[in-house]
Amino acid sequence: MANHPSALKRYRQSQHRRLINQMNRHKLKTQMKRLRAAIATGKAADAKTLLPETFSLIDRSVQKGVIKK
Template identity: 45%
Template structure:
């Protein structure tokens, strides 16, 4: 439990940031899941549309500091690679 006024404020700020980070991370995971489901279903067009929607969500999550920027780049790269591979085979 916080004893000082500044520690109480820090606790409030941390809780708000935690909730914001959790919301952003959940949005990102849902966007990634949609791409993966489309790839597993074998639908190249749906996967491409889902990827175009997922890239800005992942980039925003990384730019806000919820995930590391290299982690965001890696996720985008791997998803793009999967979608491109699916398009090549289709």
Template identity: 40%
Template sequence: MANTPQSEKRARQSEARYAVNKARRSRIRTYLRKVEEAIASGNADAAKAALLAVQPELARGVTKGVLHKNTASRKMSRLASRVKALGTASA
């Protein structure tokens, strides 16, 4: 329980940041899910489009402190390799 004005303000700020970060994380996960669904459907064009859409979202998550840099890099790399494999398999 916050007792001082400073700790009360920090608690308010913490709640606000939590809400913003939660929304950002949810948005990133939605974009990731779209790529996963496109890969699962076997649609290479949709998967490429979804991959291009998710990359800036992951990068933004890093700059905003929602994701660690290596986590975003790993996710991008793995998705890109899966999309690339999907494209070569259908061609």
């Protein structure tokens, strides 16, 4: 464990960022599963509505550095 105040602060910040990244990854995986399920079952209308939402979520995840480009 860190001893310096700045190192302790960085530790707290990294833990907070890890939780946020984990939450964003979970949202992205869930959205991808929903889209794939809609495509697999042949529900074109559902897939058309889920596609822009999924692209938006992917773009935001890349922008925030949660996933690689």
